[in-house]
Amino acid sequence: MDEALPRLYREFAPWFHLLTAPADYADEAELYRRLAAEACAVPPRTLLELGSGGGNNASHYRAHFQATLADLSPAMLAISRELNPECEHIEGDMRSLRLGRLFDVVLVHDAVMYLLTGDDLRACMATAFAHCRPGGVAIFAPDCTRETFTPGTSHGGHDGDGRALRYLEWTWDPDPSDTQYTVDFAYLLREGESVRVEQDRHIFGLFSRDEWLAWLREAGFAEARVTPGVEEGLEVFVACRAAH
Secondary structure, three states: OHHHOOHHHOOOHHHHHHHOOHHHHHHHHHHHHHHHHHHOOOOOOEEEEEOOOOOOOHHHHOOOOEEEEEEOOHHHHHHHHHHOOOOEEEEOOOOOOOOOOOEEEEEEOHHHHHOOOHHHHHHHHHHHHHHEEEEEEEEEOOOOOOOOOOOEEEEEEEEOOOEEEEEEEEEEOOOOOOOEEEEEEEEEEEEOOEEEEEEEEEEEEOOOHHHHHHHHHHOOOOEEEEEEOOOOOOEEEEEEOOOO
């Protein structure tokens, strides 16, 4: 499975925090903490993140939760362990992971975008439900739904100690009739005075708001709703498991 991952999560994983810095996630992590506190039947203490990546959100919410971080990429888990040594890290697929434990909060951030079919997304929702304590909540934060998708380009990056990264991100949809779209990245990687350019293609899944809500209810959640994300245009799905 590792070879099927985009290059960012394999050979370029050591560069990840120069593409997207943990410090930039404070507001987002606080939003998820607040949503969890509002939705849970009792004050939440434990959290499972599916597709936790480099641990950027966890670097902020770990102060509030006993956190378990699960990801498919060993390379990403390695950099997350360096950032979040107090958190439990587990290699696993969000579609099939079964830990035999329940958590007050299950969080699925933008790694959910790599689920390309309805079956895959429903399998992830089943994983979230299987690990969500009665009275707990599952929070899903996709980059977009079919209603909010827009093609475009963006850029960014950060400087590190003796190296730096800049990127161009190009989002486009080659076939609007299917459930996928494409994000192409160009990375400029500088080490000392040497700069190289690398390309990396990511394929994301795209589903409607109604599909999200219907499938969350089918998974067993008693309530599912949409709330605004931390940035304009972003939406977060909040799914509550019945207390009894």
